[in-house]
Amino acid sequence: MIEFINVEKTYTNGTKALENIHLKIEQGEFVAVIGLSGAGKSTLIRCVNRMHDITGGKLIIDEVDVTTLKGKQIRQLRRRIGMIFQSFNLVTRTTVIKNVLVSFVPDNPFWRKLTGIYTKEQKIKALEALDKVGILDKAYVRVDQLSGGQQQRVALARTIAQNPDIILADEPIASLDPVTSKIVMNDFKKINQDLNISVIMNIHHVEIALQYADRIIGIRKGEVVFDGPSEKVTQEILSEIYGGRLEEIQSSTEERLA
Template identity: 85%
Template sequence: MIQFIDVQKTYPNGTIALQNVNLNIEQGEFVAVIGLSGAGKSTLIRCINRMHDITGGRLIVDDVEVTRLRGKQIRRFRRRIGMIFQSFNLVTRTTVIKNVLVSFVPDLPLWRKLTGLFTKEQKIKALEALDKVGILDKAYVRVDQLSGGQQQRVALARTLAQNPDIILADEPIASLDPVTSRMVMNDFKRINQEMNISVIMNIHHVEVALEYADRIIGIRKGEVVFDGESRRVTKEILEDIYGGNIEALASSPEEKLAHVR
């Protein structure tokens, strides 16, 4: 379980990113966080793995008070939480499998880190992770020869290889075309359902969020203004989250948001 209890986040320049956030996220949920740019979506998910420190309240992950972790405790804690970025964060001039094997580096003894030698078991786990996202055949291909969607799948495989309980995804489909976006989202949904991994995703594509996520968290100016099942989201709720301008959500809102009441 992830618990936000009266969480506040204020940046050193005085910007209030989060205020009065109270949330409970259970293991195995697929949660999409939506809202305008600058509303606090990225800050919310990055606080979970201590990429950002909260400035008030409490943040608890499986009975661990996140703000109390120090040094090696933080690194061990982060091993349980996979993080996927919009930019993929891959080494494009090397092979796919080497990018996935990077997930094991924190656990390697110093001599293996220096030599870049991985165990047979680690290599098998890396190949299994690639198989789970459907790109096992690309294991020994250089990353820069892959499409954007395939690169995002490599990033997802790298995260799966570390066997996380939680996956945080920060705009994972923002740079992908619609067809590729759905392929990647199908991967997230299947992994969430088959492996019971919690997925918490910051996403601009509202229609995609409503289709794939079980739960929607709407943020406006750092506050949670909606928290509920996707099927409960109405146009009035979206107008509240987005300040009355849902036409800005898509190029064809009549078509893409037609299923929203």
């Protein structure tokens, strides 16, 4: 369970990215965070794994205040939290399976890190993760020979192999075409349901967020202006989240999905 208690985030230049954030996210939820660019969506999810440190309030994960963690404790926290980026963060000049095996490096002894030799069990887990996202047949293909959607699925497989409790996804489909976006979103949904992994996703595409997420958190100017089930989201609520730019956002989404 993740709990934000009066969380604030102010950058060193004085910009207030988050203010008065009160949220509870239970294990197994699929949450989409929506709002305009610069509203604080990325900051919100990156606070969960301490990529960004909050400057006020408390952030609790399973009854532990993560703001008090240091050094090795932070690394242990991050082992439980998978992170998916828009840019995939893969080593493109090596094979798919080697990219997935990277998830085991932090737990390996020094000699394995040095030699790049993995155990049979780790290799099996990597292949199982690739199977879960439907690209087992690409295991020994170089990453730079894959499409953008396939690369994002490799990144997702790498995260699954890590066996996380939580997956944070920062605009994971922003650079993908509509058909591929739906394939990747189906993977996220399946993993969320089959493995009971909490998914917290920052996403620009409103219609896709409403289609796949169970819960929507709307952020405007660093504050939560809506938090509720996807089916409760109305045009009025979207207007509150996006202000005068709602039509622009909807038009952009419709063009992308056409």
